Amino acid sequence: MGSKKKTILKLSGAVAAMYLFSFLLVPLYDVFCDITGLNGKVAQTTNAESSISIEGREIGLQFISHNNAGMPWTFKPSKEVSKIKTGTMYEATFYAKNTTNKMMVGRAVNSVAPTNAKDYIKKIECFCFAEGIELMPGEEVLLPIKMVVDNELPKNIKNIVLSYTIFDSNLENNIIMDHDSDHAGS
Amino acid sequence: MSAVIENHHNEHDHHGPAKGLKRWFYTTNHKDIGTLYLWFSFAMFLIGGAMAMIIRAELFQPGMQIVEPEFYNQMITLHGLIMIFGGVMPAFVGLANWLVPMMIGAPDMALPRMNNLSFWILPFAFFVLLSSLFMEGGAPNFGWTFYAPLSTTYAPPSTTFFIFSVHIMGASSIMGSINVIVTIMNMRAPGMGLMKMPLFVWSWLITAYLLIAVMPVLAGAVTMMLMDIHFGTSFFNAAGGGDPVLFQHIFWFFGHPEVYIMILPAFGIVSHIIETFSRKQLFGYSSMVWAMLSIAILSFVVWAHHMFTVGMPLAAELFFMWSTMLIAVPTGVKVFNWIATMFKGSITFETPMLFACAFVVLFTLGGFSGLMLAITPADFQYHDTYFVVAHFHYVLVPGAIFSIMAAVYYWIPKWTGNMYDERLGRLHFWLSFIGVNVTFFPQHFIGLAGMPRRVPDYALQFADWNMVSTAGAFLFGFSQVFFLFIVVKTVMGGKQATDQVWEGARGLEWTVDSPAPYHTFSVPPKVS
Ligand code: HEM
Numbered sequence: 001m002g003s004k005k006k007t008i009l010k011l012s013g014a015v016a017a018m019y020l021f022s023f024l025l026v027p028l029y030d031v032f033c034d035i036t037g038l039n040g041k042v043a044q045t046t047n048a049e050s051s052i053s054i055e056g057r058e059i060g061l062q063f064i065s066h067n068n069a070g071m072p073w074t075f076k077p078s079k080e081v082s083k084i085k086t087g088t089m090y091e092a093t094f095y096a097k098n099t100t101n102k103m104m105v106g107r108a109v110n111s112v113a114p115t116n117a118k119d120y121i122k123k124i125e126c127f128c129f130a131e132g133i134e135l136m137p138g139e140e141v142l143l144p145i146k147m148v149v150d151n152e153l154p155k156n157i158k159n160i161v162l163s164y165t166i167f168d169s170n171l172e173n174n175i176i177m178d179h180d181s182d183h184a185g186s
Numbered sequence: 187m188s189a190v191i192e193n194h195h196n197e198h199d200h201h202g203p204a205k206g207l208k209r210w211f212y213t214t215n216h217k218d219i220g221t222l223y224l225w226f227s228f229a230m231f232l233i234g235g236a237m238a239m240i241i242r243a244e245l246f247q248p249g250m251q252i253v254e255p256e257f258y259n260q261m262i263t264l265h266g267l268i269m270i271f272g273g274v275m276p277a278f279v280g281l282a283n284w285l286v287p288m289m290i291g292a293p294d295m296a297l298p299r300m301n302n303l304s305f306w307i308l309p310f311a312f313f314v315l316l317s318s319l320f321m322e323g324g325a326p327n328f329g330w331t332f333y334a335p336l337s338t339t340y341a342p343p344s345t346t347f348f349i350f351s352v353h354i355m356g357a358s359s360i361m362g363s364i365n366v367i368v369t370i371m372n373m374r375a376p377g378m379g380l381m382k383m384p385l386f387v388w389s390w391l392i393t394a395y396l397l398i399a400v401m402p403v404l405a406g407a408v409t410m411m412l413m414d415i416h417f418g419t420s421f422f423n424a425a426g427g428g429d430p431v432l433f434q435h436i437f438w439f440f441g442h443p444e445v446y447i448m449i450l451p452a453f454g455i456v457s458h459i460i461e462t463f464s465r466k467q468l469f470g471y472s473s474m475v476w477a478m479l480s481i482a483i484l485s486f487v488v489w490a491h492h493m494f495t496v497g498m499p500l501a502a503e504l505f506f507m508w509s510t511m512l513i514a515v516p517t518g519v520k521v522f523n524w525i526a527t528m529f530k531g532s533i534t535f536e537t538p539m540l541f542a543c544a545f546v547v548l549f550t551l552g553g554f555s556g557l558m559l560a561i562t563p564a565d566f567q568y569h570d571t572y573f574v575v576a577h578f579h580y581v582l583v584p585g586a587i588f589s590i591m592a593a594v595y596y597w598i599p600k601w602t603g604n605m606y607d608e609r610l611g612r613l614h615f616w617l618s619f620i621g622v623n624v625t626f627f628p629q630h631f632i633g634l635a636g637m638p639r640r641v642p643d644y645a646l647q648f649a650d651w652n653m654v655s656t657a658g659a660f661l662f663g664f665s666q667v668f669f670l671f672i673v674v675k676t677v678m679g680g681k682q683a684t685d686q687v688w689e690g691a692r693g694l695e696w697t698v699d700s701p702a703p704y705h706t707f708s709v710p711p712k713v714s
């Protein structure tokens with residue numbers, strides 16, 4: 001019966017390993033997205049200098065903004081559509097206002113379309129890198145973005161859309177709020 | 187059976203079942219536990235079926251007639267969860283309990299006490315799940331796939347109980363699988379090499395490995411949900427740096443192998459039945475084994491075909507499209523082998539064979555609609571419509587569930603010692619066959635025409651086919667109450683079954699008495 005015990009042990013080991021693996025999927029997913037550029041999240045760079053050059057072509061750049069459900073702030077790009085030149089440093093701002101009467105922390109998550117433009121956008125500064133944007137009741141700010149689009153951007157890409165979604169960082173708020181607006185009809 | 191060499195097996199030999207309710211609570215006998223599983227799954231099948239009737243009644247006409255939309259969503263969710271985790275899976279575990287030891291010539295399952303435990307936690311899990319209907323905010327309402335953040339940020343408070351019950355179901359499945367694998371690997375009768383095992387045993391061996399690989403991942407997914415809801419983590423919440431799409435990846439990494447968990451044992455069952463009633467040896471035994479193995483392995487690399495529309499790069503869309511289509515090859519091999527087995531056989535169509543033939547035809551049809559869904563650009567139109575509903579009901583109802591019914595008719599004479607009433611069995615088959623097609627075939631049309639799934643109300647142009655579908659659903663539903671009647675009637679009495687039961691039946695389980703004695707193969711048989 002010794003071999004029975006061995007089989008049981010091996011199988012239990014496999015169960016434990018697969019349970020751990022499910023949690024390992026979380027960092028793996030991030031690494032995978034990072035390598036492949038899925039998800040369109042643009043990372044912060046410090047060596048944008050190499051992307052700056054005098055020649056360059058004109059492309060369209062559009063900023064769009066969303067509020068996650070239940071996020072009351074006003075949040076929008078100062079200028080929605082612009083023509084920019086690749087190889088040239090570009091600065092833009094987003095306007096944000098805390099419309100509530102309590103201090104709140106927001107967090108912006110970015111995404112780019114088309115996704116294969118991601119590798120050619122070098123962001124030196126972006127409010128989306130911040131873990132939290134803290135605003136007092138009624139406070140308004142202009143949030144900065146500083147970026148270059150590399151000249152190597154594939155020729156077929158003529159327009160880039162950068163999307164930002166603002167979330168309420170206080171997760172508790174999200175949950176409590178939703179239970180209040182409960183559809184407990186049944 | 188000679189009972190001459192009674193060495194260490196004899197502790198089992200001298201007693202039959204205990205009397206009364208205690209027998210069922212304390213039993214460690216594989217046949218008792220198999221019976222418990224089968225009755226439990228039948229009960230769940232009827233409860234989940236009642237929910238389906240509520241859903242179809244609401245959809246009989248456009249507009250809101252019978253239930254509130256919130257309650258409708260709860261019905262959709264519970265129907266899916268109960269049918270999958272309470273209906274199909276426990277039924278297969280019940281069949282494994284009854285049949286695996288008898289088919290490999292073992293006296294019982296390897297771990298009888300764990301067997302008792304893995305069954306008895308199940309009713310508890312479903313009690314918890316069903317009780318959520320009476321909690322504040324109602325039962326889970328986010329669909330059986332429980333996508334975050336619908337199941338975290340926006341979920342009713344009862345979600346915590348849902349998570350708890352999924353954990354228990356997972357634990358039960360994992361224990362059941364360990365038991366099956368240990369039994370098969372260590373307790374085969376001398377002479378029964380791996381490539382001599384009956385196909386049902388093979389199919390369960392592979393299924394058990396799949397379960398061990400993916401049930402822990404499901405447990406991980408619900409654990410992460412639990413932490414997001416109660417402990418402020420952000421696995422699936424973008425506001426905290428997480429990602430809801432990650433949930434879908436983790437879920438379908440479990441979910442796709444899960445659909446094969448629900449079909450592989452069916453492959454095993456159908457192979458036995460077709461072989462028996464064709465009175466021929468199964469065509470291509472080893473290719474059947476290899477086909478199941480390759481389906482199982484491939485099922486780990488196709489999961490994102492459920493997520494074509496979330497926004498994946500072209501390379502990934504192509505990879506998941508081709509890998510999904512590749513599964514059709516081993517599946518096609520199996521269908522070919524079943525047909526080749528029937529070819530030139532002297533076939534009779536008793537009820538199990540009718541169900542098995544319907545399985546081959548209708549499961550294949552479901553496979554074809556699956557292939558259509560696997561075409562990425564087409565899936566952008568089909569995704570989340572009734573076409574998907576038609577697809578998975580074709581593979582699950584006339585697929586998995588027909589195979590279970592076929593198995594019940596095929597082996598019930600061995601279990602009870604009584605033949606079922608053949609006329610009633612055939613009637614049940616035809617009612618089910620017509621019912622299932624009238625219900626689900628029109629759903630292909632309304633799906634292609636654009637009716638979304640999981641909606642309590644719909645646009646007028648879908649009205650006619652929905653009405654047909656509801657009519658079919660009630661026909662199918664009532665036929666299953668009739669099935670209950672047939673089963674009860676057979677348990678109570680009937681023509682005495684012979685030991686072999688079916689003229690063409692092979693395999694060790696047909697060598698023991700009918701009904702099978704409480705303890706079989708206390709002395710291992712010789713397999714040549
Ligand atoms: C040749 C075989 C198969 C292929 C190519 C296939 C393909 C697919 C695809 C592409 C989808 C996603 C559709 C969408 O959401 O847009 C799907 C959904 C589904 N399939 Fe299959 N499938 C196959 C066999 C099976 C089998 C054998 C089962 C179960 C026994 C099954 C159960 C399901 C279920 C339950 C869903 C829907 C899940 C949900 O969204 O709720 N499929 N299938």
Ligand SMILES: [Cu+2]
Nearest residue numbers: 442445491492
């Ligand atoms: Cu799948």
